[in-house]
Amino acid sequence: MRRLLFALLLPLAAIAADIPVQRVDGEPAADPMSSAWLAQAAVAVPLYPQASVPPAMKAAGKGSIKVRAQRGATTLALHLEWPDRKPAASRGVGEFADAAAVQWPLQPGAALPYIGMGHRGAPVALWFWRADGTVETLAAEGFGTLTAQPGDGVKAKGVWKNGVWRVALSRAVNKPAMERMPVAFAVWNGEGAERAGLKRLSAWQTLRFPGATAKVSLPDTASSGSAARGKRLMQAKGCAACHNYPGNPAKPRIAPDLSHAGGLHAADYLAESMREPSKIVVPGKGYFTEQGGRRVSIMPPFEGSEAERDDLLAFLLSLR
Numbered sequence: 001m002r003r004l005l006f007a008l009l010l011p012l013a014a015i016a017a018d019i020p021v022q023r024v025d026g027e028p029a030a031d032p033m034s035s036a037w038l039a040q041a042a043v044a045v046p047l048y049p050q051a052s053v054p055p056a057m058k059a060a061g062k063g064s065i066k067v068r069a070q071r072g073a074t075t076l077a078l079h080l081e082w083p084d085r086k087p088a089a090s091r092g093v094g095e096f097a098d099a100a101a102v103q104w105p106l107q108p109g110a111a112l113p114y115i116g117m118g119h120r121g122a123p124v125a126l127w128f129w130r131a132d133g134t135v136e137t138l139a140a141e142g143f144g145t146l147t148a149q150p151g152d153g154v155k156a157k158g159v160w161k162n163g164v165w166r167v168a169l170s171r172a173v174n175k176p177a178m179e180r181m182p183v184a185f186a187v188w189n190g191e192g193a194e195r196a197g198l199k200r201l202s203a204w205q206t207l208r209f210p211g212a213t214a215k216v217s218l219p220d221t222a223s224s225g226s227a228a229r230g231k232r233l234m235q236a237k238g239c240a241a242c243h244n245y246p247g248n249p250a251k252p253r254i255a256p257d258l259s260h261a262g263g264l265h266a267a268d269y270l271a272e273s274m275r276e277p278s279k280i281v282v283p284g285k286g287y288f289t290e291q292g293g294r295r296v297s298i299m300p301p302f303e304g305s306e307a308e309r310d311d312l313l314a315f316l317l318s319l320r
């Protein structure tokens with residue numbers, strides 16, 4: 001866990017919005033309703049329904065979460081704010097509580113982990129808050145591999161008021177020299193029976209610490225290709241036989257749903273998914289075979305021309 005805090009500079013190519021971290025005297029307020037939080041400008045981060053592995057959210061709309069970040073003398077804190085008409089705070093049979101999580105890469109400097117809770121060899125840490133009072137730190141190396149990290153010391157407090165959840169989460173950090181850190185967010189709506197993989201999540205964003213020098217290189221979200229041609233190639237190249245996306249009448253369920261691929265993934269990840277599907281294997285049931293301890297994707301590598309690849313990429317990036 002500690003290693004997470006020693007991040008100095010991470011690969012930034014795949015990262016979207018820039019969330020400034022405000023320096024505060026003393027420590028950030030534990031109360032999410034504090035004016036010390038609410039007076040700070042927030043960054044709105046889009047959320048998309050999880051649809052990479054089953055159970056995927058069907059017909060679930062997009063969302064958005066407002067994020068603020070502060071650095072005190074000894075702690076780093078995040079303030080999350082999102083709309084929810086009705087709070088769900090208790091859990092029971094068929095009853096689920098609202099929750100939110102902040103995701104960090106556990107091995108700074110290594111490849112950016114897969115947005116869906118990391119991948120083999122690229123673990124993530126999660127600060128998890130749930131409306132029933134649960135606050136914990138979890139580690140994961142891909143969907144379905146969550147383990148609790150006892151005694152990690154994340155604190156969180158959530159308040160629901162007038163249709164809005166506000167949650168402040170914080171943790172002690174012992175290294176002041178951080179510049180940037182990738183971070184991602186997830187939200188579960190308990191009333192909609194959301195839990196585990198049924199959630200909305202963001203793409204990787206960047207926290208920018210006070211004093212960070214170099215400008216963030218914005219992600220490569222453009223492709224020189226044509227999205228319209230790319231959409232036709234999805235049929236012509238057989239992608240449509242396995243992947244669902246808007247305009248694919250077959251609606252196959254045997255591979256990740258790509259309906260929000262451009263909102264969740266950076267261009268370089270998408271290009272790599274086509275070129276080398278087994279490099280980062282999305283860990284869904286039936287998505288891969290184990291060969292000598294290695295996961296091999298059932299997806300054939302894309303073998304078309306560079307122009308075709310750019311068209312496919314332009315189409316995938318347009319899916320938000």
Ligand code: HEC
Binds near residue numbers: 243280281312
């Ligand atoms: C035989 C079925 C099959 C075909 C054909 C196929 N894919 Fe895939 N694809 C998969 C599976 C299964 C995965 C998840 C495992 C993995 O990571 O490779 C995947 C993963 C992906 C991902 C990453 C999705 C995510 O959520 O991270 C992208 C992007 C993608 N495919 C694009 C394409 C494109 C573009 C084509 C056509 C050129 C294509 N696929 C053809 C089965 C297929």
